[in-house]
Amino acid sequence: MRLKLLLFTVLLLQLGGTTHAQERPVAVGSKNFTEGTLLAEIMAQLLEARGRVVQRRFGFGGTLVAYEALRAGEIDVYAEYTGTIEQVILASDSPLDATALRQRLARLGLELLPELGFDNTYALALTPETAQRHGLSRISDLATHPELRFGLSHEFRDRADGWPGLKRAYGLPQGSSGIEHGLAYRALLGGEIDVTDAYSTDGDLLRYELRVLDDDLGYFPSYRALPLVRADLDAQAKAVLAELGGRVDDESMRALNAEVVVAQRSFAAVASELLAAQGLVAARASVVEDALWRSLLANTLVHLKLTGIAVLAASLAGLGLAVSVHRSQGLSNAVLYATGLMQTIPSIALLALLIPIAGVGQVPAIIALFLYSLLPIARNTITALTTIDPVLRLVARALGLSQLQRLRTIYLPLALPHVLAGVRIAAVVSIGTATLAAFIGAGGLGEPIVTGLALNNTGLILQGALPAAGLAILVELAFEGLERVLVPRHLIATHTLS
């Protein structure tokens, strides 16, 4: 009887397992800007309405990051633009027709689903005052105004189809400076820059009542949006996403974007409204907004996990490294130079460099934080071990302690306050740096910051920045407590040696 029950349970579990396998969760990704996130939310909600489980992996920092995530199978789909696929992903010099595009993507294991119906090309934006003052309405008008200051997003400045080509095509005399896209409009309104790049469907254009210059030479290629999916995504999910074909035109996309950035409504609410309006979802699903504390807690836990694993690993590695090299001046210097070099690589660059090796998500983030944590820990440990009073070393040897015994009972305990200080620095710095990990989809407290930057939403930015600062303070206090427990009081202060 008992056996039958057991068999039955096993059978049930297996059944459950198979259904689960068929309904593998679909990981929907997005780049970190409003429209990309909104389209991702629309795709996610439609999939959910059709009974699929969805993982939302929003906020990848740029095309290459999202593309690498897709290639690596970290995500199954994200919204991309035809122009971007040609120029950035396939690095093609000439426009490709639809067949060629599909063929080349197929070789990469990727597939295009039907276009959504709008063309979000690049545009140059400026305030109506600037336009009026200089009589600007077309891009070619800019050629005679070399004094205008261009503040352009980093991606636009670097893309072949962005600023370099535009400058050449129109013979523009101006130089340009790089600016985070989320900050560009403020700079524009504040008069710090005169012209910036924008997406033609950007809701901010409505919000700030900005002018867009006419691309009179027809320079910008078209950027028709569509879901870019992994070819191995199951047919049902592809069919669901294909339902979105032709559902969103230019005007409605700009309005949807404005709903988010101007009316400050949530992605979820705006997405669900569109799906209902298009008749794709029977009734407008009531959107349950995640409680603030819940997302805060989830982000904080991820953040602690990223920094915790990284700093713990760096502590072990840094300590081991320091112990094994501290007796040789040359090796110690080599370790300090190498770990110091790591610090000079900007975090964003390091994260980007790690993508080809470790993909996107939490693993590369942890690796980057680990590398940054090594220097303070290794440096402090090496310094502490090499500055121990030589007379104490002499006595420890003379008493007949082996090298291991000396390390364990004398050197490491004496070095402990410095080692702890190093770990403390590493931990606090990591908590700050880990906010950048959201750019490669690692989550954590950087997520609201990245989204807030994309939305130009200070409240959202603070939702990440304040807890991160609080966490840093808590970690400081925790280490202070730890020090008090582990280190005799007279060694913390000035009485290092009696």
Add this chain to the structure above:
Amino acid sequence: MQEIIELRRVTKRYGDTEVLGDLSVGFRRDLATALVGTSGSGKSTLLQVINGLIKPDAGEIRLFGRPLPSGDLFRLRRRVGYAVQGAALFPHLRVARNISLVGEIEGWDRRRLEARTHELMALMNLDDELGQRFPYQLSGGQQQRVGICRAMFTKPEILLLDEPFTGVDATTKREIHSRFMDLIEAEPTTVVLVTHDIQEAYALATDLAIMRNGKIEQQGTVTEVVASPKNEYVASLLRDGLAS
């Protein structure tokens, strides 16, 4: 009498400087020898050659009748006590643990460690209560006595002392000297004491070895050497020492 420490034609150089030059010397078992000489005459180096901390460039060293280095150098060092100027106690360890560290390394059980610590502290006139303090909470004289306890923990057959009693006032020094004499009377060991202080040599040692430029200038019992100094260097050293 059998010599427990023997050095034959030992030479040690640092670059161009010869710290020990073709030095030969022996020390008699269970007696105290004071090693006296001007600064830089090689006294401390000689001590560290004896317990294998410094490897000589040439020459032979025999400890307990066997050539050094032989076998487990760490274990050998635990049979040779060592104390230095300023005590150099480990600042992060409580006094009792400083004293018993070598026994701990030797794997003694707790009861034995405590008993031996108590015994030594009593011999050196240190309150048991001091055992729970950290070194910085002790006076200089107390720290010196703790340093001697630590060196004597495993009843070593050889005790090497590198000016362990300098830096305290005369009264304290006399008190420590008398305690030290009690200790080595209770637990006889071969003492090699490096000192600047001839009075200290008179007070503690049977034999006297005078060092000069990395060589032994004269060696004998304290009375012999004082009675007939070999040359003006020895004579002036003894005179200056007596005056101080």
